[in-house]
Amino acid sequence: xxxxxxxxxxASTSNSTGKTRNKGKELNGSASTEEEEKRQGNGxxxxxPPASTCTTCAKGHTCQAVVSRTREMRSLIDAKxxxxxxxxxxxxxxxxxxxxxxxxxxxxxxVTNQRAFEAIPSLLAxxxxxxxxxDAIFFNALINSxxxxxxxxEATSTFWKMSRHHPxxxxxxSTFNTLIKGFGIAGRPDESQRIFDMMAGGDGxxxxxxxxxxxxxxxxxxxxxxxxxxxxxAWGVVGRMRARGVEPDVVTYNTVAxxxxxxxxxxxxEELVVEMVRARLRTSERTWGIIVGGYCREGxxxxxxxxxxxxxxxGVLPNVIxxxxxxxxxxxxxxxxxxxxxxxxxxxFGIEPDIVTYSHQLNAFSSLGHMAKCSxxxxxxxxxGIEPDPQVYSILAKGHVRAxxxxxxxxxxxxxxxxxxxxxxxxxxxxxxGWCSVADMDNAARVYKKMRxxxxxxxxxxxxxxxxxYSEQKQxxxxxxxxxxxxxxxxxxxxxxYSLVADAWKAVGLxxxxxxxxxxxxxxxxxxxxxxxxxxxxxxxxGDRVSSDCDPRGFAGSEGRSRVGCTVTASAQSxxxxxxxxxxxxxxxxxxxxxxxxxxxxxxIS
Numbered sequence: 001x002x003x004x005x006x007x008x009x010x011a012s013t014s015n016s017t018g019k020t021r022n023k024g025k026e027l028n029g030s031a032s033t034e035e036e037e038k039r040q041g042n043g044x045x046x047x048x049p050p051a052s053t054c055t056t057c058a059k060g061h062t063c064q065a066v067v068s069r070t071r072e073m074r075s076l077i078d079a080k081x082x083x084x085x086x087x088x089x090x091x092x093x094x095x096x097x098x099x100x101x102x103x104x105x106x107x108x109x110x111v112t113n114q115r116a117f118e119a120i121p122s123l124l125a126x127x128x129x130x131x132x133x134x135d136a137i138f139f140n141a142l143i144n145s146x147x148x149x150x151x152x153x154e155a156t157s158t159f160w161k162m163s164r165h166h167p168x169x170x171x172x173x174s175t176f177n178t179l180i181k182g183f184g185i186a187g188r189p190d191e192s193q194r195i196f197d198m199m200a201g202g203d204g205x206x207x208x209x210x211x212x213x214x215x216x217x218x219x220x221x222x223x224x225x226x227x228x229x230x231x232x233x234a235w236g237v238v239g240r241m242r243a244r245g246v247e248p249d250v251v252t253y254n255t256v257a258x259x260x261x262x263x264x265x266x267x268x269x270e271e272l273v274v275e276m277v278r279a280r281l282r283t284s285e286r287t288w289g290i291i292v293g294g295y296c297r298e299g300x301x302x303x304x305x306x307x308x309x310x311x312x313x314x315g316v317l318p319n320v321i322x323x324x325x326x327x328x329x330x331x332x333x334x335x336x337x338x339x340x341x342x343x344x345x346x347x348x349f350g351i352e353p354d355i356v357t358y359s360h361q362l363n364a365f366s367s368l369g370h371m372a373k374c375s376x377x378x379x380x381x382x383x384x385g386i387e388p389d390p391q392v393y394s395i396l397a398k399g400h401v402r403a404x405x406x407x408x409x410x411x412x413x414x415x416x417x418x419x420x421x422x423x424x425x426x427x428x429x430x431x432x433x434g435w436c437s438v439a440d441m442d443n444a445a446r447v448y449k450k451m452r453x454x455x456x457x458x459x460x461x462x463x464x465x466x467x468x469x470y471s472e473q474k475q476x477x478x479x480x481x482x483x484x485x486x487x488x489x490x491x492x493x494x495x496x497x498y499s500l501v502a503d504a505w506k507a508v509g510l511x512x513x514x515x516x517x518x519x520x521x522x523x524x525x526x527x528x529x530x531x532x533x534x535x536x537x538x539x540x541x542x543g544d545r546v547s548s549d550c551d552p553r554g555f556a557g558s559e560g561r562s563r564v565g566c567t568v569t570a571s572a573q574s575x576x577x578x579x580x581x582x583x584x585x586x587x588x589x590x591x592x593x594x595x596x597x598x599x600x601x602x603x604x605i606s
Contacts, residue, residue: 053096062100066092070103073110082110101132105141112145120145136162140174147182152191155182170210177217184224189233192224213244219251226259234259250276254286261294269294270307273314283314289322296329301338304329308345318349324356331364339364355386359395366399374399390416390424397430406434410447423454429462436469441478444469458489464497471504479504 056063069092076085089107092099104127111119127134139162146155159179163171176199183191200213218241225234234256238248253276257269270291273283288311295304304326311318323346330338346353358381365373374396381388393412400409409431416423428451435444444466451458463486470479479501486493
């Protein structure tokens with residue numbers, strides 16, 4: 001069975017003879033084998049494996065229960081239920097069984113799939129305590145885990161330990177392929193090339209002397225170069241593979257075609273179709289999807305439509321992904337007539353719309369505030385037996401916000417609850433932005449509390465939306481209070497966050513407070529100075545200050561949080577709350593603005 005590029009078939013593992021083998025510690029980069037053996041002999045801190053109550057496991061053999069549970073773990077992983085596979089592993093030990101190396105390898109795959117990389121050290125310690133000797137399959141899984149975590153230093157270190165300190169446990173083709181892929185993902189294609197060259201020619205130490213690149217290796221290296229738009233080097237790899245007698249396949253051509261399309265040279269990608277035919281390779285749906293998507297990004301929609309029609313002549317039936325790409329292109333261009341033609345073409349080809357098809361339509365209509373059309377599309381989707389997901393509801397909420405109907409946007413939250421659909425952070429943030437856009441921060445704060453009560457963790461955009469809302473209301477002290485809320489929620493502010501708070505203070509003329517937020521981290525940790533300190537001396541003498549706690553529109557936080565330590569004069573507060581022209585939302589590069597009407601706030605969607 002293959003999982004994440006790692007073969008998880010039972011491998012030969014050394015039977016335990018009762019003598020503890022300390023290989024797991026070595027994987028963690030600790031003391032050498034000799035030192036570890038000395039520590040074991042002197043009663044070191046390595047913990048012995050727990051006593052097995054299973055008689056078979058106690059003799060150092062793998063019992064049928066372990067084999068059965070390991071297979072069940074693999075099945076759960078295949079079903080994308082890695083968390084259940086990890087829990088099943090825990091039950092083995094609780095029941096008095098001794099997991100095998102294959103079981104640990106399967107567990108490592110589950111950990112990797114969940115990106116729970118912090119569990120790796122304890123997993124290695126368990127292997128060490130059980131006296132198991134890692135094999136090539138386990139090492140490959142471990143290297144793959146480090147690659148997925150972006151920890152290429154540890155991946156490389158594990159490779160060398162595997163190569164030089166574990167006789168009989170040599171790197172395999174999968175080992176090299178995983179490293180080449182990892183350096184490509186990390187943006188270091190030159191390192192990918194170096195690993196490839198080591199593999200292809202040997203490294204002088206015999207590490208790669210018996211392993212040669214295969215087609216998959218070449219394709220991974222081509223992708224590493226293409227992902228960074230270094231097409232000359234990519235073509236060099238293609239030439240080299242041909243010289244070695246390895247012919248490019250459809251994956252090779254698709255990888256290069258995708259690079260051309262991303263480089264706005266889709267016409268070159270289409271030329272590759274001719275070369276593929278010449279090489280007697282059949283184009284795939286993926287090939288045409290790349291070309292159609294490239295033309296759509298370039299705004300050459302007629303060319304994209306031509307390619308969809310041409311697919312039939314090439315003997316390839318367009319799939320729903322290709323049609324969705326084309327549909328989105330026309331909808332983004334506000335060409336609803338052509339979009340209807342695409343839907344008609346889908347029907348001609350017998351392609352059923354999926355949730356993405358409907359989502360594209362909903363997104364286009366909601367962006368224009370055409371909620372009647374949104375409702376019609378939504379009803380059609382439900383009638384087709386497609387259950388709306390949180391993203392669909394978020395799109396609908398966005399439409400209501402654009403139509404200045406935050407109340408209707410919030411009603412969707414209740415509708416989702418009744419249908420058993422859990423709103424996500426995007427849904428809640430969209431509703432919050434709606435209340436902010438109509439200058440109703442009380443309701444914005446209430447929805448924020450509702451989100452926390454529902455167990456949905458806010459993100460940076462949620463908090464920056466609240467800061468923007470308070471800034472528009474000329475309430476910079478409340479905008480700064482959001483920074484404390486972020487700390488409580490475990491969300492780290494970015495420089496853009498501090499800039500938003502600073503802008504809020506600048507908007508009311510308190511430049512010193514603004515500079516404090518734009519200063520060093522130490523400056524930001526200092527208590528906020530009283531706003532009244534920046535007012536005229538005669539106002540301070542009159543003693544007409546009021547606490548921000550007395551503001552009738554004060555922030556209704558989700559807990560009894562302390563207020564920002566500042567006070568404002570009544571006259572200043574009146575001046576700040578006076579009617580002013582609201583600034584457009586500049587929070588996010590992806591937000592969309594509608595023209596601002598007089599005496600109305602701009603609408604923006606996260």
